[in-house]
Amino acid sequence: MRNRAAITMERPAMNSTPDVDGSPRPGTAVAQSSEPAVTVSGVFKTYATRDGVVEAVRDVSFEVPHGHVVSMVGPSGCGKSTVLKMIAGLETYDRGTITVRGSDPAPGRRDCGIMMQSAVLLPWRTVRDNVMLPVEILGLDKSESAQRTQDLLELVGLQGFEKKFPWELSGGMQQRVSLARLLVFEPQLLLMDEPFAALDEMTRERLDLELVQLHERFQRTLIYVTHNIAEAVLISDTVIVMTARPGEIVDIVPIDLPRPRTIMSTTTPEGTALIERIRRALDGSTEEEVQ
Numbered sequence: 001m002r003n004r005a006a007i008t009m010e011r012p013a014m015n016s017t018p019d020v021d022g023s024p025r026p027g028t029a030v031a032q033s034s035e036p037a038v039t040v041s042g043v044f045k046t047y048a049t050r051d052g053v054v055e056a057v058r059d060v061s062f063e064v065p066h067g068h069v070v071s072m073v074g075p076s077g078c079g080k081s082t083v084l085k086m087i088a089g090l091e092t093y094d095r096g097t098i099t100v101r102g103s104d105p106a107p108g109r110r111d112c113g114i115m116m117q118s119a120v121l122l123p124w125r126t127v128r129d130n131v132m133l134p135v136e137i138l139g140l141d142k143s144e145s146a147q148r149t150q151d152l153l154e155l156v157g158l159q160g161f162e163k164k165f166p167w168e169l170s171g172g173m174q175q176r177v178s179l180a181r182l183l184v185f186e187p188q189l190l191l192m193d194e195p196f197a198a199l200d201e202m203t204r205e206r207l208d209l210e211l212v213q214l215h216e217r218f219q220r221t222l223i224y225v226t227h228n229i230a231e232a233v234l235i236s237d238t239v240i241v242m243t244a245r246p247g248e249i250v251d252i253v254p255i256d257l258p259r260p261r262t263i264m265s266t267t268t269p270e271g272t273a274l275i276e277r278i279r280r281a282l283d284g285s286t287e288e289e290v291q
């Protein structure tokens with residue numbers, strides 16, 4: 001099945017308390033406009049390589065409502081990261097349109113933050129100064145951001161580690177720093193590319209849960225790339241399933257598990273049925289074929 005359907009899951013609109021620049025304050029939910037936060041429409045992408053043209057992504061279309069968590073899953077090399085980078089404005093596309101909060105994608109937007117698989121922290125800066133980096137780059141108010149940095153470090157469980165250097169931290173702690181750095185400038189749209197994939201299973205599970213709790217508190221829009229089906233089901237409102245390269249959308253799965261979620265959410269009959277549906281889509285078989 002080739003599916004170009006839009007994601008249509010609705011959540012109730014939330015009240016918000018806007019900050020001076022229009023961003024909601026930390027701890028408040030995000031007001032939802034009728035426009036999707038992200039629209040990807042008929043997007044194609046090829047790369048020119050030494051061995052010829054590689055078709056990475058073919059005719060990908062989806063919409064992400066404000067405040068939703070959408071995960072992309074698919075086999076290695078199917079173009080998940082490419083889609084994320086195109087939304088972030090870090091990669092061009094050949095055909096189609098992408099709209100991010102009403103305008104074209106562009107790198108370095110104040111309203112959009114990206115987090116990659118490795119933490120990419122600056123080794124000569126302390127934990128606190130790494131988290132403050134976007135504040136300096138974006139020229140934001142330092143004293144206000146210093147307090148927010150402290151709050152975020154507490155939130156991600158790094159209180160007491162502010163003056164440590166990245167090389168003094170475990171991989172999981174480094175990713176927590178990276179998460180705090182992502183949140184410090186309060187982007188409305190978070191793009192995360194397998195942020196916890198390099199971590200051991202237990203740490204990944206713990207960070208997944210923290211992400212779920214953070215999302216349930218802040219209600220930001222999140223697009224999340226992962227190989228891990230259970231992780232996608234745990235955190236998401238919707239899972240987009242892609243085929244092997246060239247990546248096309250093969251299924252768009254609404255995840256209607258109740259929130260707040262716990263690690264047990266994916267082990268309920270509903271959770272396991274969703275995991276099974278995604279696995280079947282990845283295997284290229286429709287439910288009718290399997291039954």
Ligand SMILES: Nc1ncnc2c1ncn2[C@@H]1O[C@H](COP(=O)(O)OP(=O)(O)OP(=O)(O)O)[C@@H](O)[C@H]1O
Pocket residue numbers: 047048049054055056074075076077078079080081082083245
């Ligand atoms: N800069 C590039 N130049 C040439 N080819 C590229 C480039 N970036 C990605 N590709 C190719 O495009 C295809 C999609 O890559 P992409 O990294 O988006 O896939 P992915 O689904 O994120 O993979 P993974 O899950 O392994 O990270 C792959 O075949 C990859 O080799």
